[in-house]
Amino acid sequence: MTRKVAVARVTDSLEAAASAMSRRRVSGVPVVDGQRRVVGVLSQKDIVRVLHDRHGLSLPGGVFDLVLDAGRAGRSDLPAKCLATLKATTVGDAMSRSPVTVPPTARIDESIRLMIERGFNRLPVVRNGKLVGIVTRTDLLTGSARPA
Numbered sequence: 374m375t376r377k378v379a380v381a382r383v384t385d386s387l388e389a390a391a392s393a394m395s396r397r398r399v400s401g402v403p404v405v406d407g408q409r410r411v412v413g414v415l416s417q418k419d420i421v422r423v424l425h426d427r428h429g430l431s432l433p434g435g436v437f438d439l440v441l442d443a444g445r446a447g448r449s450d451l452p453a454k455c456l457a458t459l460k461a462t463t464v465g466d467a468m469s470r471s472p473v474t475v476p477p478t479a480r481i482d483e484s485i486r487l488m489i490e491r492g493f494n495r496l497p498v499v500r501n502g503k504l505v506g507i508v509t510r511t512d513l514l515t516g517s518a519r520p521a
Contacts, residue, residue, distance in 0.1 A: 374477070374498055374506040380405045381415050383465035387423065388456065390415055390464050399509075403497040404468045409504045411497045413468035420459070423467045427458050474499040475508065484508050 379397040381390040381404045394402060394417070401416035428451065474497045475484055484496055488510065498506035 374508050374512060376506045378403060378497075378504060378507045380409075380504065381464045381468075382406075383412060383463065383468070385464045386460055387420055387462045387464060387467055388459040391420055391459060401495050403472065403504055403507060404464055405504055408502075410502055411472050411474055411499060411504050413465075413470050414472045414495070414497065415464050415468045416494070419467045419469060423462055424455050424458060428454055472497060476500060477505060479508075481513060485513055488513070 379393055379399055379402045381393065381402050383404060383406070390402065394400065401414060401419075403411045404413035404415055406412050473487060473491060473493065475487065477498055477500055479496075479498075487493065487496060495507055495509045497504055498508055
């Protein structure tokens with residue numbers, strides 16, 4: 374489990390959330406309210422979905438797909454339009470709602486099962502209704518899913 378969790382707020386712009394995710398080198402973050410209760414999860418897929426819906430981008434397999442899509446379509450204006458969309462869209466408009474969370478006492482096999490069954494890459498860890506950490510695929514692969 375990772376205890377120092379990057380988070381987003383419902384009112385943050387997607388630009389701010391994407392910048393924070395890039396700085397922290399994470400592909401998703403829990404979305405919390407003022408009391409650190411998890412109200413959603415925002416992932417790169419959620420952000421790309423917004424760009425797809427508003428600008429017709431294909432969901433990419435990687436960064437090359439984004440660049441090639443714009444190049445093939447002759448859309449040199451695409452980066453500016455995407456940035457404007459990220460600035461104008463809130464995390465609350467893009468996040469996945471009804472997040473699945475686990476307690477700090479969750480067994481590793483339970484977390485793996487949940488991730489596989491639900492197609493998640495991360496599970497917020499909640500104690501007494503508040504975010505205390507996150508378990509990611511990397512945590513599970515490196516054996517650091519349990520609190521230290």
